[in-house]
Amino acid sequence: MSAHAPVAKRPSVSLSTLAEKKALGEPIVMVTAYDYPSAQVAETAGVDMVLVGDSAAMTVLGYPSTVPVSTDEMLMLAAAARRGLTTPFLVGDLPFGSYEASDEQAIATAQRFVKEAGCDAVKLERGGSSVDRAAAIVGAGIPVMGHVGLTPQTATALGGYRSQGRTAERAMEVVEDALALQEAGCFAIVFEAVPSQLTEMLMPQVEIPVIGIGAGPATDGQVLVFHDLLGIYDGHAARFVKRYGDIRESMVQGVEAYAADVRDRRYPEPAHGYDMAPDEVERLRGALSSGASPRGARRPA
Numbered sequence: 001m002s003a004h005a006p007v008a009k010r011p012s013v014s015l016s017t018l019a020e021k022k023a024l025g026e027p028i029v030m031v032t033a034y035d036y037p038s039a040q041v042a043e044t045a046g047v048d049m050v051l052v053g054d055s056a057a058m059t060v061l062g063y064p065s066t067v068p069v070s071t072d073e074m075l076m077l078a079a080a081a082r083r084g085l086t087t088p089f090l091v092g093d094l095p096f097g098s099y100e101a102s103d104e105q106a107i108a109t110a111q112r113f114v115k116e117a118g119c120d121a122v123k124l125e126r127g128g129s130s131v132d133r134a135a136a137i138v139g140a141g142i143p144v145m146g147h148v149g150l151t152p153q154t155a156t157a158l159g160g161y162r163s164q165g166r167t168a169e170r171a172m173e174v175v176e177d178a179l180a181l182q183e184a185g186c187f188a189i190v191f192e193a194v195p196s197q198l199t200e201m202l203m204p205q206v207e208i209p210v211i212g213i214g215a216g217p218a219t220d221g222q223v224l225v226f227h228d229l230l231g232i233y234d235g236h237a238a239r240f241v242k243r244y245g246d247i248r249e250s251m252v253q254g255v256e257a258y259a260a261d262v263r264d265r266r267y268p269e270p271a272h273g274y275d276m277a278p279d280e281v282e283r284l285r286g287a288l289s290s291g292a293s294p295r296g297a298r299r300p301a
Ligand code: KIV
Pocket: 032, 051, 052, 053, 054, 055, 056, 093, 147, 190, 192, 213, 223, 224, 225
């Protein structure tokens, strides 16, 4: 089978598929995607879950952090990703400021991700008041994924983009947040940038799938940012990123080669163009040399 051949048709991943994978100890693979081609890549690669993460703010929209991205921007990206997917379970990230104010706000935003972008579920960050928001969205019939540990939307309050839960007291805060989100009805939780020992000690108490990113090997699955794992994004990469490609370099090389070909007149070649039949060429030549337009009318002087 070629590396690009489509994978055999697989059944769509559902909440019960994910719960079953946890029960069977089968690792769950999640990756972010933010548009039609990246979603198609995730589909073809056979991942279980796709997250339209608010990391899109940096990776595709060029913002300095996840904070400025709007709901409308996230919905446009999520809808494009949806069009590239049939199999993986699609989660849309609720952006900063779109769910924290009230249960009503959280439900209304989550409903937009389902209705307008076709997401299967939404994700929100933190414990605290987000636990109530998660319960409200679940109560409205929309599956919710929690996110604890390093929560980039509130990184400033956490002292920056740094690992969390490294003292017993801070680790207990992560434990409390995770268990509260589970109690609120979340179907899964992301653990981001927490010590592996904390994950190992917490896992026996978590009945829902835990997806890790910089949380060690004990989780039920892993997630990485598409642009980080493929080497498309050239911003700072966290310690937990493993690169599986150097796509940005290939893209730069491709555009440089194209630019050089254009400048040296090596592109386009005859094979890239369109031909006229020889008699049409002759008719055109005659029309141009007699000053007439090819349609028979004379050109204005
Ligand atoms: O926005 C994102 O990509 C995320 C993942 C890193 C979990 O939240």
